[in-house]
Amino acid sequence: GTNAKEIVDVLEENEIIRKNNYTFRILIKLLKLEDQLKYGEYNLSPSMNMLQILDKLVKGEVIVYKITIPEGYTCIKIAELLDKKEVAEKEVFLKLVKDGEKTSEGNLFPDTYEVPKKYGAEKIVKLMLSNFNQIAIENKFTEKAEKIGFSLDEIIILASIIEKEAKFSEEKNKVSSVFHNRLKKGMKLQSCATIQYILEEPKERLDENDLKIDSPYNTYLYKGLPPGPICNPGLDSIMAALEPEKEDYLYFVLGENGRHIFS
Incomplete structure (x- = not known):
């Protein structure tokens, strides 16, 4: 929403063009560029001629x-x-x-x-x-989800929980198998990550009261998936949700080294 006059003023202030440069203003009018100049952050120098400067401003070649x-x-x-x-x-x-x-x-x-x-x-x-x-x-999320009886939305919800529970990529398919197996058996997911999502500020350690918070996102209280994702998962978490490891795991606990033990 910046007009040509303001842009020219900024160019003058930054000494890219001379003060009171009427030639530059007339050139903009002659070329009918008043509405074509894009506002933004540019890499310009006083050594550039007027047409070079205008070319950049019209193309909107801003610094990214x-x-x-x-x-x-x-x-x-x-x-x-x-x-x-x-x-x-x-x-x-x-x-x-x-x-x-x-x-x-x-x-x-x-x-x-x-x-x-x-x-x-x-x-x-x-x-x-x-x-x-x-x-x-590209990765056929929807087709793969349907193949295992899920909607894409459900897979993204599951992937967001996997993202928060598994710090290491190589554990994600195992964590996924735990949640898939629990869902199949009608067990609660009991994911601490869903509790952390409910809390305004994440805690180092959750206590008994946290697990009793009445929220549809509390997977200690309610069966099935929460109503929505708890974060924005990356590709390997989504792929893990779509391709769980074929194991009978139902539990995982954090080991000494920050990795999980599955059972």
Whole structure:
């Protein structure tokens, strides 16, 4: 929403063009570029001629930054990161991804994105969701889910729990087999990660009272999957949810070395 005059003022202030450069302003008018100039952060220098500068501004060749969204981040953590990196405003982003009952939790694909500053919440949400859809098609998420009797939504919920429970990639298929076996037997999932999701601030150790919190996300109280994902899982957690190890495991506990023991 920035007009050509403001852009020219900024160029003058930063000494990219001379003060009161009427030639530059006339050139913009002659070429009918008043509405074509894109606002943003550019790499420009005073040694560039007017047409080179205008070419960059019309094409919108802004500086882009690499932003990595870690696997297992919740919508709130993603919003905080994007806000800190000046890509999108936290509140606007959250309004878009958590609209009443509808949430994009689970579908904001963790990846490295190249975006300019002030890219805007709407654009980055669109980018992350379309990335998820692309990866879902490439890896046949929906077909694989149906083959094992799940919907894609259910698989993403399960993958989000696996993401939070298994720190090591090689354990994910085993953790997945525990949850699949429990679901088949009608047992409660009893996942600590779902309790941590309910709590505003995650705790080092959960106590008895935490396990009694009445929430549909409490898998110690309620059977089956929670109503939605508890984070945005990465590809290996989703693949683990789709391809559990063929074992009869029903339990896992944390061992001394930070790895799990399955039984």
